[in-house]
Amino acid sequence: MKMTFRWYGDDDPVTLEKIRQIPGMTGIVSALYDVPVGEVWPVEKIRAFKAKIEAAGLEFEVIESVPVHEDIKLGKPSRDRLIENYGQTLRNLADCGLKVVCYNFMPVLDWFRTDLAEQMADGSNTLTFHMEDLEKIDLDKGYSLPGWDASYKPEELKGLIAEYATVGEDGLRANLEYFLKGVIPVAAEAGIKMAIHPDDPARPILGLPRIVKNREDLLSLLAMVDAPENGLTLCTGSLGSEARNDIPALVAEFAGKGRIHFAHLRNVKVTERGDFAETGHLSKDGSLDMAAIVRAFFEAGFEGYIRPDHGRMIWGETGKPGYGLYDRALGATYINGLWEGIANVKAA
Numbered sequence: 001m002k003m004t005f006r007w008y009g010d011d012d013p014v015t016l017e018k019i020r021q022i023p024g025m026t027g028i029v030s031a032l033y034d035v036p037v038g039e040v041w042p043v044e045k046i047r048a049f050k051a052k053i054e055a056a057g058l059e060f061e062v063i064e065s066v067p068v069h070e071d072i073k074l075g076k077p078s079r080d081r082l083i084e085n086y087g088q089t090l091r092n093l094a095d096c097g098l099k100v101v102c103y104n105f106m107p108v109l110d111w112f113r114t115d116l117a118e119q120m121a122d123g124s125n126t127l128t129f130h131m132e133d134l135e136k137i138d139l140d141k142g143y144s145l146p147g148w149d150a151s152y153k154p155e156e157l158k159g160l161i162a163e164y165a166t167v168g169e170d171g172l173r174a175n176l177e178y179f180l181k182g183v184i185p186v187a188a189e190a191g192i193k194m195a196i197h198p199d200d201p202a203r204p205i206l207g208l209p210r211i212v213k214n215r216e217d218l219l220s221l222l223a224m225v226d227a228p229e230n231g232l233t234l235c236t237g238s239l240g241s242e243a244r245n246d247i248p249a250l251v252a253e254f255a256g257k258g259r260i261h262f263a264h265l266r267n268v269k270v271t272e273r274g275d276f277a278e279t280g281h282l283s284k285d286g287s288l289d290m291a292a293i294v295r296a297f298f299e300a301g302f303e304g305y306i307r308p309d310h311g312r313m314i315w316g317e318t319g320k321p322g323y324g325l326y327d328r329a330l331g332a333t334y335i336n337g338l339w340e341g342i343a344n345v346k347a348a
Contacts, residue, residue, distance in 0.1 A: 001297065001339060003332055004029045004062060004307040006323060007053075014325045016056035022329045024336040027059035029102070029262075029307055031066070038069040038082045041089040046096045062262060062305050063093060064102040064233075065197070068179065073107055074163055075175040083179060087186035094190035100261045100305060101187075102233045104197040105176050107164045107208045108157065111200040111238070116321040117313065118277065124312040127322050128277040129201055129241070139206070161206060169209040176211065177224040184225040195231050195261040196221060200238035202245065203274070214245055215253075222259055235264040237309050240288045241276050248292040255300035263302075265293065265335055266309035278310050278322070281331040294338040298346070308332045 004027040005019045019025060032049060035041050053060040066089055072079045090101065104110065114133035117125040139161070140154050164172070180194075187194050202213035211217055222230060232254055239245045254260050267286030270276040279285040283292075297306070311327030313319070 001302055002026045002059075002061075002305045003336060004059075004305050005328065005332065006030065006064065006307055008320065008323065009033055009049075012323075013319045014323065016053065016058060018325055020057050022332050025058070025332060027061055027305070028053045029062045029064045029305070030060070031063055037067045038071075038085060040085045041066070041092055043092045043095060046092055046098070050096055050098075061097065061099045062102065063098055063100070064262075066090075066093075066101050066103055068103055068105060070108065070160065072179050073105060073172060073175055074167060075171065075178065079175075079178070080182075083182040086179075087183055090183065090186050090192055091190050094192045098192060100193045100195055102195045102197055102262050104199075105172070105179075105212060106197075106199055106210070107167075107172065108160045109205060109208065112205050120277070120279075120312070124314045124327075126278045126312040127310055128275070130275045131273055132275075134205070137206070161208060164208050167209065169211055172209045173211050173220070176221060180221070180225045180230060184227055184230045187229040188227060193229050193231055193261045195233040197233040197264075198235050198238040200235065201241035201276070202239050203242060213239070213242060215250060218250070218254065222254075228258060231259045231261040233262040233264060234260045235309065236288055236290075236293055237264065237266040237268050237278060240268050240286075241270060241274075243270050243272075243287065247288055248296040251293055251296035252300060255297055255302045260297075260300075260302065261304050263297065263304065263306045264309035265290065265306055266311075266331065278312065280312065280327065281308065281334045290334075291338055294335060295342050298339060298342045306335060308335060 003024050007028045007030045032041050032045055050060045069082045072082050113127045114130050115128045118128040119125055139158050198212045199210040204210050236247050240247055267279045267281050267288045267290055268276045269279050269286045283290045308328045308331030310322035311324055313324050314327050317324045317326055
């Protein structure tokens with residue numbers, strides 16, 4: 001297992017120097033944020049970015065993410081050119097020593113929350129999702145989240161949602177299969193692994209289809225192109241937002257098959273109604289048994305990349321919601337501690 005940390009480049013207030021000081025930290029997960037979605041990532045930019053990270057004493061082997069253009073998800077005629085560009089980006093990344101590409105196939109909206117800074121009882125601020133607040137969202141005013149590749153004007157957002165209503169889950173699933181059949185052979189040839197991120201949250205939002213939300217969906221997409229390069233980013237918080245998902249069982253099954261290439265670990269507290277809050281990483285803080293999840297990875301012989309996912313804002317820190325330094329650093333240390341403890345018990 002390699003412990004990694006999400007970094008947003010030179011504009012990120014969490015610097016490489018600070019990340020390097022987290023115990024057990026080996027590498028950075030990042031992306032080129034100045035290349036338009038759908039265009040080829042230039043080799044020179046990738047190499048320069050990688051060199052900057054390595055100069056700070058950290059590895060750079062995982063991309064999160066190479067965004068999939070909406071035209072590919074919608075199955076528009078332009079998708080063939082865009083898939084070709086995506087394949088060339090994969091070749092360029094592999095040429096620079098990158099090994100895993102995390103991506104998602106969520107229509108329009110990336111991870112979705114109704115509050116980015118809800119205050120918790122302990123005084124921290126965290127990302128939350130409340131069904132009642134979802135029902136109050138007025139699409140005429142638009143909606144955006146930090147870290148998106150684009151923020152849509154209200155008329156653009158409503159238009160895209162209307163387009164996806166005609167595509168539906170079956171159409172979106174067919175478009176994912178078309179995409180995978182185009183890029184997985186390229187990934188296999190280049191020696192790079194694709195790792196799809198689940199829907200976040202793992203349920204339909206604003207009428208948009210969601211097709212990576214449970215075990216059945218994961219089995220379906222892996223069967224579309226049954227190759228080791230077609231794999232998963234197992235995000236415990238995303239899949240864990242749906243209480244029916246048994247996360248330790250999913251880890252055991254898919255890591256056991258060698259199909260989990262990357263993992264995001266965090267805890268969430270989920271209510272019966274489906275509301276949830278992102279909590280501290282400890283098992284007792286949320287609805288997920290983090291010790292059981294880490295044990296499942298260990299027992300499956302997982303040798304891929306893990307990163308602590310969204311953290312709360314604690315100790316007066318301000319910054320990009322979910323991506324401060326302190327709580328994610330605590331999460332990394334906690335996960336490493338669990339891993340070491342499990343390894344010691346197994347060795348005894």
